[in-house]
Amino acid sequence: MARYLKTGRDADAAAADDARVRATVEGILADIAARGDAAVRELSVRFDKWDRADYRLTDREIRDCLAELPARALDDIRFAQEQVRNFAQAQREAIRDIEVETLPGVVLGHRNIPVDAVGCYVPGGKYPLLASAHMSVITAKVAGCRRIVTCAPPFEGRPAPAIVAAQHLAGADEIYCLGGIQAVGAMALGTESLLPVDMLVGPGNAYVAEAKRQLFGRVGIDLFAGPTETLVIADDSVDAEICATDLLGQAEHGPNSPAILLTTSEKLARETMAEVERLLGILPTAAIARQAWAEYGAVILCDSDEEMVREADAIASEHVQVMTRDPDWFLNHMTNYGALFLGPRTNVSYGDKVIGTNHTLPTRKAARYTGGLWVGKFLKTCTYQRVLTDAASAMIGEYCSRLCMLEGFVGHAEQANLRVRRYGGRNVPYGQAAE
Numbered sequence: 176m177a178r179y180l181k182t183g184r185d186a187d188a189a190a191a192d193d194a195r196v197r198a199t200v201e202g203i204l205a206d207i208a209a210r211g212d213a214a215v216r217e218l219s220v221r222f223d224k225w226d227r228a229d230y231r232l233t234d235r236e237i238r239d240c241l242a243e244l245p246a247r248a249l250d251d252i253r254f255a256q257e258q259v260r261n262f263a264q265a266q267r268e269a270i271r272d273i274e275v276e277t278l279p280g281v282v283l284g285h286r287n288i289p290v291d292a293v294g295c296y297v298p299g300g301k302y303p304l305l306a307s308a309h310m311s312v313i314t315a316k317v318a319g320c321r322r323i324v325t326c327a328p329p330f331e332g333r334p335a336p337a338i339v340a341a342q343h344l345a346g347a348d349e350i351y352c353l354g355g356i357q358a359v360g361a362m363a364l365g366t367e368s369l370l371p372v373d374m375l376v377g378p379g380n381a382y383v384a385e386a387k388r389q390l391f392g393r394v395g396i397d398l399f400a401g402p403t404e405t406l407v408i409a410d411d412s413v414d415a416e417i418c419a420t421d422l423l424g425q426a427e428h429g430p431n432s433p434a435i436l437l438t439t440s441e442k443l444a445r446e447t448m449a450e451v452e453r454l455l456g457i458l459p460t461a462a463i464a465r466q467a468w469a470e471y472g473a474v475i476l477c478d479s480d481e482e483m484v485r486e487a488d489a490i491a492s493e494h495v496q497v498m499t500r501d502p503d504w505f506l507n508h509m510t511n512y513g514a515l516f517l518g519p520r521t522n523v524s525y526g527d528k529v530i531g532t533n534h535t536l537p538t539r540k541a542a543r544y545t546g547g548l549w550v551g552k553f554l555k556t557c558t559y560q561r562v563l564t565d566a567a568s569a570m571i572g573e574y575c576s577r578l579c580m581l582e583g584f585v586g587h588a589e590q591a592n593l594r595v596r597r598y599g600g601r602n603v604p605y606g607q608a609a610e
Contacts, residue, residue, distance in 0.1 A: 177486050180444050181474040183433065192381075192431075200385040203356045204364070211366035218357035223300070225329045229368060230353045232334060237350060240339035252305065252341055258531035259309045263317040266550045280567030287554040289319035290395065292370070294362030295347070296377035297327035297338055300354055304378075305341035306528045310535050310548060311376045311397075312345035318553035323347050324362055324372055328354020355379075356386045363390040376548060378403075378535055380429070397548045401538040402471075403428035405523055406435045406492035406512075408483055408505060413498040413519055415446035419454055421496050422447070424524055426467040427460040433471040435490065437483050444474050484508050491542040494523040511542045569599025576609035 206214045220226045232240075241249065274284035295311035298304045308325065315323050325347040327338045334352040342350050351369070353361065359379070365371030374395040375387050384400045391399075405425035409418050422434040438444050451468060455461045477483045484505065487495060491511035499505065502517040509515070513536030516523055527534045535548035562568045572591040579588035585606050592603045603609045 176478070177482060178476045179473060180441075180476055181448060181472060183469075183471040183473055193385075196381050196385050197389075200356055200382055200389055204360050204386060204389060207357065207360040207366070208364050212368050215353070215357045215361050215366055218355070219353060222355050222357070223328050224332070225352070225354075227352075230351045231368070232339065232350045232352055236334065237339055237343050240334060240336040241343065243336040244340055248337065249340060249344075252309075252337070252344055255306065255529040256309050256313055256341070256345055258529060259313045259533070260317060262531035263314045263533075263550050267317050270551060270554065278567060278571075280562060280564035281571065282561040282563060283558065284560075285556050285558045287556050289321070290315075290374045290553050290555065291320065292322040292372040292374070293320045293324070293553065294359070294372035294375045294394075295323060295325045295342075296359055296362075296375065296379050296383060297325055297342065298377070298379050298383070299327045299330050299335050299338050300380075303330050303335035303338050305335075305337045306534060307377050308338060308341035308345050308347070310533045312342060312347050314533060314548060314550055315376070315553050316346045318550045320553055322349075322372070324349045324351070324369070326351045326353045326358035326362060328352070328358070356382050359383055359386045359390065363394045374553070376535065376552070381431075397535055397552050398537050398545055399539070399541055400535070403432045404435075404493040404513075404538050405433070405496065406437060406487060406490055406494065407496045407498065408437045408487060409440070409443060409447075409498045410438065410480075410500060411440040411443055412500045413443070415443060415450040417498065417519055418443065418447040419450035421498075421522055422472070423451060423454055423458060423464045423468070424522070425494060426464040426472065427458070428463075428467075430463055430466040431471055432467045433473070433492075434468060435473045435475065435492065437475045437477060437486055437490075439477050439479065439483065441476055444476055448474060480504065487512070491537075491540040493536045493538045493542065494526070496523055511540075513537045513542050513547050565598035568594045569601070572599065573601075573609040576603065580608040 270287050272286045276282050293315045297307045312323055325342045329352055359375055361369050362372050363375055376397040378400050387396045388399055403425055407418050407421050418436060426432050426434040436447055455465050458464055475486055477486060487509055488511040493513040495512040496516045497505045498519045506515060506517060514526055514532060526532050533548045537545050572595040575591035576588045592609060595601045595603050595609050
């Protein structure tokens with residue numbers, strides 16, 4: 176039986192926070208829909224203290240941002256983007272259009288068609304999270320999307336050079352220095368100066384995530400995202416320092432980021448809790464990480480690897496770091512996770528920044544039914560059919576006629592009956608099933 180050595184915040188308090196966010200976002204999106212650019216500008220001034228006549232960056236501004244960065248930084252961005260592009264390209268090549276003759280004269284197929292216009296949100300208010308530009312823009316480019324718009328908030332009162340460079344080098348067609356609800360609202364709803372997109376992707380804070388949720392249906396989205404989550408699965412083959420480091424490495428994302436240790440070793444569990452406290456004394460981002468650990472951290476002690484799998488699948492965490500004697504055993508047995516990081520040589524930060532897999536992943540148990548952002552999210556798999564012979568049309572028509580009449584859809588049945596009469600030479604009475 177799993178035992179909790181540490182638990183986090185009460186779920187009812189978190190639900191109350193969610194309700195306040197929902198109400199705020201609903202009002203702001205309605206304002207953007209009604210007033211367009213004027214509302215966006217007021218919101219940008221209010222939340223980011225950022226005002227300008229046009230929030231789209233000019234070519235000159237983009238070049239100036241790239242010029243501010245040292246050559247090493249640009250090389251590092253290009254290296255990370257190459258890894259993301261390589262993996263995305265491999266994924267794209269695994270997705271095939273198909274066409275098959277299922278019956279003599281009956282041809283069915285599907286085509287994978289890119290979404291036309293995509294809006295990519297790149298968080299950057301507290302930290303300039305340039306990696307999100309790689310994950311969204313490059314993946315959409317590899318999928319073949321025609322128009323890619325990016326929005327990122329100002330950082331310290333101006334466009335963040337590293338984010339701008341990442342957006343530009345990834346291939347964004349339009350780059351806006353705009354953050355928060357006003358950014359995703361403008362991209363989805365459109366304004367006088369920004370044509371609407373067909374799909375929104377990218378992570379963000381609770382308000383951005385809620386805005387995407389409320390806009391879903393009007394536009395497509397990648398997934399319903401919440402705060403960053405991390406789960407460390409470990410046994411006594413590793414030590415407390417590596418477990419604590421990997422927990423805090425994600426807890427620093429935000430004060431409501433869950434960080435959970437799942438282990439079969441009580442000794443490791445207690446040493447990890449002590450090591451977390453030691454590291455919080457020297458971690459520069461400890462103010463955020465400490466709150467996340469206090470309110471959303473947990474330590475769970477299990478009796479076996481099998482019990483750890485059951486607990487992990489119930490948690491369905493965004494990131495799962497497996498540091499056990501046989502990490503591949505967990506790969507073969509776990510089913511609910513955003514991404515797995517197998518063995519102590521890898522870690523969530525590699526996936527977040529550089530290794531090539533996509534870091535936009537399901538949270539809040541969504542890993543039970545979806546994976547993360549990938550090339551396939553930007554593709555619409557659309558079917559088509561073709562009937563080549565009179566005999567095939569009449570044969571399918573007879574089945575269709577009878578099935579339609581079973582449901583009471585006479586108009587549907589007549590679509591089939593007409594083909595049976597015309598291509599099969601059968602005299603089917605109007606409104607009756609073909610015999």
